[in-house]
Amino acid sequence: MALDNEQQLAETVHELANLITTGQDDLFMNRFTALHDFEKGQVYAALPENIREVAWRVMDDETLATIFDNLEIDPEEIVGLLEEMPEQKGADILVAMFADNEADLLQAMPAKKVANYLALMPADEVKEIKRLIKYEDDTAGSLMATEYLAVKRSEKVKDVLRQVKKQAEEAESIIYVYVIDDENHLIGVVSLRDLLTHPDDMAIDSITNTRVISVSADSDQQDVAQVVADYNFFSIPVIDADKHLLGIITVDDIVDVIDEEAVEDYSGLAAVDVSDTDDSAWHSAIKRIPWLLTLLVLGLASTALIGMFEHTIRQAPILAAFITIIAGTAGNAGTQSLALAIRHFGNGSDQSGWKNLFSEFISALVLSIIGGAVLALVTMLWQGNDGLALAVGLSLALSILASSLLAHLVPALLNRLNIDPAVINGPLVATVCDWASILIYFSIATAMLSGFVGK
Amino acid sequence: MALDNEQQLAETVHELANLITTGQDDLFMNRFTALHDFEKGQVYAALPENIREVAWRVMDDETLATIFDNLEIDPEEIVGLLEEMPEQKGADILVAMFADNEADLLQAMPAKKVANYLALMPADEVKEIKRLIKYEDDTAGSLMATEYLAVKRSEKVKDVLRQVKKQAEEAESIIYVYVIDDENHLIGVVSLRDLLTHPDDMAIDSITNTRVISVSADSDQQDVAQVVADYNFFSIPVIDADKHLLGIITVDDIVDVIDEEAVEDYSGLAAVDVSDTDDSAWHSAIKRIPWLLTLLVLGLASTALIGMFEHTIRQAPILAAFITIIAGTAGNAGTQSLALAIRHFGNGSDQSGWKNLFSEFISALVLSIIGGAVLALVTMLWQGNDGLALAVGLSLALSILASSLLAHLVPALLNRLNIDPAVINGPLVATVCDWASILIYFSIATAMLSGFVGK
Numbered sequence: 001m002a003l004d005n006e007q008q009l010a011e012t013v014h015e016l017a018n019l020i021t022t023g024q025d026d027l028f029m030n031r032f033t034a035l036h037d038f039e040k041g042q043v044y045a046a047l048p049e050n051i052r053e054v055a056w057r058v059m060d061d062e063t064l065a066t067i068f069d070n071l072e073i074d075p076e077e078i079v080g081l082l083e084e085m086p087e088q089k090g091a092d093i094l095v096a097m098f099a100d101n102e103a104d105l106l107q108a109m110p111a112k113k114v115a116n117y118l119a120l121m122p123a124d125e126v127k128e129i130k131r132l133i134k135y136e137d138d139t140a141g142s143l144m145a146t147e148y149l150a151v152k153r154s155e156k157v158k159d160v161l162r163q164v165k166k167q168a169e170e171a172e173s174i175i176y177v178y179v180i181d182d183e184n185h186l187i188g189v190v191s192l193r194d195l196l197t198h199p200d201d202m203a204i205d206s207i208t209n210t211r212v213i214s215v216s217a218d219s220d221q222q223d224v225a226q227v228v229a230d231y232n233f234f235s236i237p238v239i240d241a242d243k244h245l246l247g248i249i250t251v252d253d254i255v256d257v258i259d260e261e262a263v264e265d266y267s268g269l270a271a272v273d274v275s276d277t278d279d280s281a282w283h284s285a286i287k288r289i290p291w292l293l294t295l296l297v298l299g300l301a302s303t304a305l306i307g308m309f310e311h312t313i314r315q316a317p318i319l320a321a322f323i324t325i326i327a328g329t330a331g332n333a334g335t336q337s338l339a340l341a342i343r344h345f346g347n348g349s350d351q352s353g354w355k356n357l358f359s360e361f362i363s364a365l366v367l368s369i370i371g372g373a374v375l376a377l378v379t380m381l382w383q384g385n386d387g388l389a390l391a392v393g394l395s396l397a398l399s400i401l402a403s404s405l406l407a408h409l410v411p412a413l414l415n416r417l418n419i420d421p422a423v424i425n426g427p428l429v430a431t432v433c434d435w436a437s438i439l440i441y442f443s444i445a446t447a448m449l450s451g452f453v454g455k
Numbered sequence: 456m457a458l459d460n461e462q463q464l465a466e467t468v469h470e471l472a473n474l475i476t477t478g479q480d481d482l483f484m485n486r487f488t489a490l491h492d493f494e495k496g497q498v499y500a501a502l503p504e505n506i507r508e509v510a511w512r513v514m515d516d517e518t519l520a521t522i523f524d525n526l527e528i529d530p531e532e533i534v535g536l537l538e539e540m541p542e543q544k545g546a547d548i549l550v551a552m553f554a555d556n557e558a559d560l561l562q563a564m565p566a567k568k569v570a571n572y573l574a575l576m577p578a579d580e581v582k583e584i585k586r587l588i589k590y591e592d593d594t595a596g597s598l599m600a601t602e603y604l605a606v607k608r609s610e611k612v613k614d615v616l617r618q619v620k621k622q623a624e625e626a627e628s629i630i631y632v633y634v635i636d637d638e639n640h641l642i643g644v645v646s647l648r649d650l651l652t653h654p655d656d657m658a659i660d661s662i663t664n665t666r667v668i669s670v671s672a673d674s675d676q677q678d679v680a681q682v683v684a685d686y687n688f689f690s691i692p693v694i695d696a697d698k699h700l701l702g703i704i705t706v707d708d709i710v711d712v713i714d715e716e717a718v719e720d721y722s723g724l725a726a727v728d729v730s731d732t733d734d735s736a737w738h739s740a741i742k743r744i745p746w747l748l749t750l751l752v753l754g755l756a757s758t759a760l761i762g763m764f765e766h767t768i769r770q771a772p773i774l775a776a777f778i779t780i781i782a783g784t785a786g787n788a789g790t791q792s793l794a795l796a797i798r799h800f801g802n803g804s805d806q807s808g809w810k811n812l813f814s815e816f817i818s819a820l821v822l823s824i825i826g827g828a829v830l831a832l833v834t835m836l837w838q839g840n841d842g843l844a845l846a847v848g849l850s851l852a853l854s855i856l857a858s859s860l861l862a863h864l865v866p867a868l869l870n871r872l873n874i875d876p877a878v879i880n881g882p883l884v885a886t887v888c889d890w891a892s893i894l895i896y897f898s899i900a901t902a903m904l905s906g907f908v909g910k
Contacts (some may be wrong), residue, residue, distance in 0.1 A: 023701045165681045262713070262717030262718075286821075291787075296830065317775075324889055335881070375755075426881070
């Protein structure tokens, strides 16, 4: 039913392109306008460039603004589409767009281009958009739209309903109406539901919920998403330090934030950026190389560490067979601890760090005892050498313990320093766990060598 | 402003508990009702059990239903709270809850308990809830609420607005009104915005959007989330195979789905369940043990493989030093490929599998040539042995190539078989990559042994 597969999209694009080619502009506009807003964006971006060249001439600024508001592609690509038009047309479309999307596009342009577009906009629009652009990425300010409905507490239900009807086309969300005082301080919220279910002559004051939940413009977008998800809000107001109402963030933007933050955590764990799966093979390889080479260089330290124990290995070559299982299992335990720690600290949990460390220690201790016992038992049965079994079992247990604590402490430390622990990636931690495991393993094996060589 | 930190919550709970203890029930209800719905759930669950015992007696079924609708904890824990009351009271609350939440709770109970509650409910409620319970987890049917507003196309704007006002309290979302025919087939949608901005006497027919996007009850929840996220909908209708309207899914449930699916992918990559970070240390260890032991046992195969080449290692102990870097780097490349593949196939992308395989091959080839060259160069400078440098460089290159392709092909194959590739986890793939790397490395080293031993 949706244009949710490539074939349906291709057919629609083909059909619409044909209407343009054969000069049936009115029919094209009829068919195009019947599409959902998201589909308008999909189709517009998929039209051949020479057809699009005609299409935007046929459309008014409002239709084009709707298209540009609903394009779910990289801002850079959207800017590319905008630049297919004369600068004045582009500026007009930017002005007609929702302010948050307009700001996103301007932020994706080089400064010179931004200046060109701003020079072609009305002065009050320039002032507002400059205010929005200054908010840092990933903050509430960068997400908020400035198209919202705010009314005074003394107004009547019927008057507010009239404003809702008037502004319905422009405001991004009319599910909540915000109540402000004369200095634009946010003092409450009224839901459209309440407006519809109360008498026309009632004062807004008496149905205003003054326990309005808001976020400040510099809040982290992840915290905003958490509040909206918990409270099941359709939108949330954004205020400044003096509680002035600045804008609103709607739930559709929150959906994007949750997706984006999840991709970030996930990419970190795999040391690869998965945010764009449509990349070409060449780009994909290029993007993976830096981390892979970094890890390779760090891995060379493991090689050097094992090389230091060449003498031990010469006396007991069987020791080499246990390197991957000890380093690998410790690395797995470390990755688990890291994943738990990133989620834990990333969720803004403010529990006592010491309590968590103790939990992690107990949990790692149980894991290490069981893991070590299993490996010792299997080695005993396989090699029939109790000295060797003891050495590898002990090494595995200590390696799991060290790796788990390491992978917990590093994100805990970063969290304490107010750095998002998601910057550490899984393979990096696994590499550091490798170092620890190798040192532990060969130190123990060297010390216990006489206990199993020649048996 | 929100009860978003534990201290604020604790203070509110303490204050409210005091009102109960001192018999000020009315003041308690006043203060409690002023809370946001989400906070009501937070506070209720946090009250001491003996206070809660009094609290639910003070509240009516509607208030309790709101609390239970908004508890953001495990269904099992919510069931526990419900069981603190007599069964008839519990059944009444279940009936007063939104149908989707009611179904979730019943699904979290043992069959015998479900039968007890159903026996205490009105017959028509039992019929509806039995219909909902039968939908599989993770499908649109299991997410949908049956409280929605549907009208006939012949009705007038003013009549529909009257119904909106009447049902505003009960329906989960009144942002869209769905238009149906006499047999309950979904034929269109009208937004509240349209209702408010069109003349009272206009027929619904003339403002109905018949290009309504819907999902079928057995759709995967991930696909539903994608449509809602793309189209920026506040809710989406659910239909059966004959296009009968069954229910709606609201965006707040979609927010939870996106979060849940992301956690699933992420947990898979780390081989640990991160969905509940509040677990005790003991539970946390228990949950991590099965995978860690599985990986340990699979890792023993690597040990056996290396053991087979004990003779080679005896002749050139330095070979042991390169095991971790070759297996580790190949494992990292494999994890990257896996992460990309899971996102790619998980997103329901239906591009040609062959094209992706070719892209992955080119990308892996570039990575393997660069990686192999770097390791060969470093080894040459470090050990001054060109035979050894060639052997380890070649081994690393082939290992990266094999691991990348393996980690791409397995999810591709699962996707072809209609299995969600997220079931494979990162460490499992890394272990299989270990096997491939070890075989490649020691086969090459054994074959080229005469080229570097004794040099």
